[in-house]
Amino acid sequence: MRCLAKHNPMLPLKAFIPCERCGGTGVIPDSKRIGMQLRMMRKKERIGLRELSRRLGVSAGHLCDLEQGRRILSDDFIEKYQATLALCRK
Numbered sequence: 726m727r728c729l730a731k732h733n734p735m736l737p738l739k740a741f742i743p744c745e746r747c748g749g750t751g752v753i754p755d756s757k758r759i760g761m762q763l764r765m766m767r768k769k770e771r772i773g774l775r776e777l778s779r780r781l782g783v784s785a786g787h788l789c790d791l792e793q794g795r796r797i798l799s800d801d802f803i804e805k806y807q808a809t810l811a812l813c814r815k
């Protein structure tokens with residue numbers, strides 16, 4: 726999926742501000758695919774959605790939306806998710 730903010734010829738070059746979703750690359754990350762990978766990691770560790778959401782400090786519904794690709798995942802959240810899974814392994 727391409728971000729339309731990158732290629733807007735109506736904006737002067739100095740006024741260009743990279744969009745929050747793509748960071749100026751023009752490519753929006755595939756949240757559905759990334760969320761599915763995170764869900765598979767969680768299932769592999771045999772950790773329930775509610776348990777992981779409690780450890781992450783987010784609601785179960787929000788975590789479900791992230792894993793289903795209905796919300797955009799930030800790099801910080803992905804790192805926190807993976808670190809929390811690693812702690813659960815121990």
